[in-house]
Amino acid sequence: MPTQTARLDPRAIAAELVNWYAQHARDYPWRRTRDAYAILVSEVMLQQTQITTVLDRGFYARWMEKFPDFKTLAAAKEEEVLKAWEGLGYYRRARNLQKLAREVMERHGGVFPCEPAAILALPGVGPYTAGAVASFAFGLAEPIVDGNIARVLSRLHDDATPVDSTAGAKVLWERSRALVEATDDPRALNSALMELGQTHCSPTKPACDLCPVRAYCRAKEPEALPVKQMRQEITPVTERVIFLRTAEGVLLEQETGKRRTGLWKLPALPAEHEDAPPKVLVRAQYGITRYKVTLWVHEPHKQAGQWPETHRFIATEELESTPMPAPYRKVLQQLLTGGEFRLSA
Structure with a gap:
């Protein structure tokens, strides 16, 4: 002291x-x-x-x-x-x-x-x-x-x-x-x-x-010391997405929110399927600020159809150069390789 x-x-x-x-x-x-x-x-x-x-x-x-x-x-x-x-x-x-x-x-x-x-x-x-x-x-x-x-x-x-x-x-x-x-x-x-x-x-x-x-x-x-007024509590969040791969590539969704605008991620599971979601392929967790996110990746709810303008099939060889949040990169690599999680540099 x-x-x-x-x-x-x-x-x-x-x-x-x-x-x-x-x-x-x-x-x-x-x-x-x-x-x-x-x-x-x-x-x-x-x-x-x-x-x-x-x-x-x-x-x-x-x-x-x-x-x-x-x-x-x-x-x-x-x-x-x-x-x-x-x-x-x-x-x-x-x-x-x-x-x-x-x-x-x-x-x-x-x-x-x-x-x-x-x-x-x-x-x-x-x-x-x-x-x-x-x-x-x-x-x-x-x-x-x-x-x-x-x-x-x-x-x-x-x-x-x-x-x-x-x-x-x-x-x-x-x-x-x-x-x-x-x-x-x-x-x-x-x-x-x-x-x-x-x-x-x-x-x-x-x-x-x-x-x-x-x-x-x-x-x-x-x-x-130091003293802080009040520590923020960690809020649990559930995030459900789908993984769809075709001859065109992997279906991704471009984010438009304030936090990750412009980045690509696995598309969100439509709200109408949340009560009875399709089969789970991967479950992962990640933290961001005061949130602990549980990410559930499901089979696609449909194989074809009209996708929103924010969605696009991206060829597998282009995925590495596509900007993507790290947690999604890890999950996508596991889905594509069937191996353990690994984060690309």
Whole structure:
């Protein structure tokens, strides 16, 4: 348990963090560059996604190879963008990233703006992303607050104000700003706060004895912080679809909802068949945000007929290049091969 032995001086704390980061920073590709595009891509990918997923499964490297700059991303077909994002989920991020790239090309002459207000005005950019790009790419003293930083700051100040409340968010951003404005190296300071939350100041069993700012930490019970107003309950959802394969290919349905617009999936079982659904071929489960989805794949309710405009038979050899939510990719591969689930990269 950390013990406070020094007053909470932003300049002293910032200096300790920057010095510690210089010695212990982990090596990530986006930390080797000042390119705003490369940094922006990493920040957008890391929203709702673990670093290990982005790096170890090659998402970041493949994206940067296919879309190395704003120009190539802006010019790409949406289908290509969604396919490159496949497996990361939350596809709105990919669409917003392309929308942003097009605005940079059209309104900023292909040059990413360096003013914080102009960055914040770009499509899909919130305070965290704006602060991250401003500090990491341009070295500006702009604050950032993510889950890791909220935990560090809550413990440092022994503050039980819920971090997801208006009051809690306000004080977190104020404290983050005080630290980043107290250093000559905002890039290192913000990186250090994130790194500390990812390593020593972990949610459970924090390594307080290794913390570079343990002399300043006021937390009496670190694992009790941060506090959140209320955790979301997981809602079970049932999803029923059909699998129909003919000489033309596999029947798929293009999604039109907000979450996965433009992606292809197995067609939904018509509502009139839900009370007495056809034979089950596969049952699978997957999670997304606060939902736990049970996916039932049924035999087709009919072999021929008029299908809605959102439905299309896609040749088997074209399925790999067709953008599709990862859970459907896994199920479809099992149905086509009869083997175990495996997720394509």
